Amino acid sequence: MRYRAAAREAYVVRPVDDLTLVYHRPSGMTHVVSPAVVAILDLLHERTLTGGEVCAQLAQDHDLDGEGDDIALVVSARLGEMAAMDIIDRIA
Amino acid sequence: MTDERKSDEMELATGKASRRALLRLGAIAAPAVVTLRPAWASGGYHGGGGGGGGGATTSLAMCQIPIDKVCDKDGKGYDAYGYDMDSVDDEGMVAYGGGGYDDKGKDKDKGKGKCYAPPPKGYYYGQELIDYEASGKLPDGIYDKKQFDAHLKYIKNLKPGKDGFTCLTSLVHKL
Numbered sequence: 001m002r003y004r005a006a007a008r009e010a011y012v013v014r015p016v017d018d019l020t021l022v023y024h025r026p027s028g029m030t031h032v033v034s035p036a037v038v039a040i041l042d043l044l045h046e047r048t049l050t051g052g053e054v055c056a057q058l059a060q061d062h063d064l065d066g067e068g069d070d071i072a073l074v075v076s077a078r079l080g081e082m083a084a085m086d087i088i089d090r091i092a
Numbered sequence: 093m094t095d096e097r098k099s100d101e102m103e104l105a106t107g108k109a110s111r112r113a114l115l116r117l118g119a120i121a122a123p124a125v126v127t128l129r130p131a132w133a134s135g136g137y138h139g140g141g142g143g144g145g146g147g148a149t150t151s152l153a154m155c156q157i158p159i160d161k162v163c164d165k166d167g168k169g170y171d172a173y174g175y176d177m178d179s180v181d182d183e184g185m186v187a188y189g190g191g192g193y194d195d196k197g198k199d200k201d202k203g204k205g206k207c208y209a210p211p212p213k214g215y216y217y218g219q220e221l222i223d224y225e226a227s228g229k230l231p232d233g234i235y236d237k238k239q240f241d242a243h244l245k246y247i248k249n250l251k252p253g254k255d256g257f258t259c260l261t262s263l264v265h266k267l
Contacts, residue, residue: 017259018255018256019259029128030127031125031128032126032128033126034118034155035115036115037125039115061115062112062113063114063115064115065115065116067116067213068119069119069120073120074117074118078117078118085125085127
């Protein structure tokens with residue numbers, strides 16, 4: 001399963017203290033998201049990546065904390081959530 | 093996000109190693125996205141995607157309230173800014189400035205500040221506080237009610253500008 005986000009310009013991302021608001025222009029929806037979601041979204045603008053590729057890219061810039069759960073599974077959960085909320089697209 | 097990337101690239105270009113920040117991915121089962129419904133949509137507020145509300149009921153529960161060492165000065169009530177650093181101890185759940193009784197039989201701890209270690213992960217998720225309010229269940233890794241009470245007092249005393257204040261406000265107002 002691969003994932004892809006629209007161009008950067010399709011989103012308005014605004015940190016508000018320790019939360020981040022993401023307005024997705026195509027859907028007109030606003031989401032409140034965690035830092036992990038912001039980091040993942042940032043990787044996917046007009047790029048199609050698998051869950052594994054997202055993990056590898058995140059690991060380049062960050063020390064990843066999955067709270068004891070397998071990192072790949074947590075990233076997969078986050079990607080699934082973002083796709084369910086139409087923030088990103090699933091590409092077969 | 094973009095500015096951080098640029099500064100990392102600049103650091104690499106000058107040969108300095110870029111500092112890797114910790115990125116908390118959260119737990120598998122803990123949702124990380126809340127969709128805000130416009131006020132004119134039906135019903136109150138709950139998370140749901142463009143597909144019409146499938147999946148877990150999301151809330152702002154993924155926001156985090158960081159907790160440092162928490163001290164109860166002189167046992168008289170908690171001052172969010174009054175850390176008694178002389179009596180802090182990272183080991184164990186409760187650290188006292190003293191202990192036991194002096195030779196006159198008086199409690200040596202009387203009047204001394206008590207400090208409690210932070211939660212194991214260093215913060216609470218909003219959901220853990222919601223669960224506590226609903227069921228009285230202490231969050232994972234917390235076994236001492238006095239420690240948690242000290243943490244709650246700290247949280248309730250949060251002021252604007254302190255980390256976690258926005259998270260607390262969003263829980264209170266059920267954004």
